[in-house]
Amino acid sequence: MIGAIDTSSPRGALAVRLGNTVLHRWPAEVKAIGVRGSVAHGDDTDSSDVNLVVVTYRPRTGPKPTLRKVDGIPVELEVLAAEEALVQARQLTPRWPLLADRFITTFPLHDPKACFKEQREAHQNLLGEARPAEFTSLARHNWAAANGARQRAIRLTQWYDTDAALVMITQARVHAALVTGFLTRTWFRNAADAVKRTGVAAADIQELGAILKYQADELAARGRPVDGTLGALFD
Template structure:
């Protein structure tokens, strides 16, 4: 994570202006304001978004979540209550590989009570206590989505519905990447990073099918088979 924000860049300047505008308009409702994503890591580029998270004391207060451009720069504004945000950091979900980076790496623009530090510690404690089978169970969930999307994409390709097949292949690649992330306890910076990091971004129908077959075997070896009897549906 960066040690200090460079306010001389257009994105850094905009982040400061956003923080000041939020605190001026909702001084009693906002507990903390932080930066996530590439700006928090310090490797943002001219095409990067400004990813801002606003933490409120109570629900339905503060700014509304939004995505839009400000002075030509894409802004992703997310809002969460302090209680909800800590609860998310203490929970493992199928989307964990895409959520963990924000839990671990957020640069505080305004955080007088060290809420972002508390959230980070809460998530690291969760990871230290989580059992391998929890990750495997979540991986099986993503495998089911990936496998289903891959099967439907293959069928649509046979029917020459190429556009729909491409959409489903993108879904299959993403969830295949999430399976890999969960099995290796690896989190990613974004959906693009996930498919590139796991090597599935350019996988064609046959290659992705082979990867899914390998993942199914790995899940079975870890006690979470992707196919089974009716009773196993509720395990």
């Protein structure tokens, strides 16, 4: 994470302006304001957006979450109550490889009570205490989603619905990347980063089949086979 916001960047300058505006309008309701994504990493470009997170003392207070452009720059404003944000930091979900970065790398624009540090430490503790079986179970969940999307892509191709098939292939690639993320305990900046770093960005239907076969064998070796009896469904 960067040491300071680069206000010479239009995205950095806008993040600071947004944070100041939120704090001015909701001074008694806002506990912390931070920026995530490329601005927090210090590698934003002209095509980057601004991901601002506002943590409030109580639920349903402060600004409303929104997604729109400001001065030509895409802005995502996320609003969470402090307790809700901490609960999320302490959870492993099927999308963990795409969510972890928001807990690990949030640059505080306003955080007098070290709210984001608390979230980061809570998430790091979660990762340190999580059992391997938790990661492999979530990997298997994503494997099933990837396999299902690939099978739908095959059917859609047979029906000459190429556009819909491409959507399914994209979903299959993302879920296959998440499988790798769980098996290696690796998190990604976003879905594009995930498919690029795991080498599935250009995989076609046949290549995805080979990747999923390899992942299925790996999951079976780790005690989480992708197929089994009815009784095993609830293990």
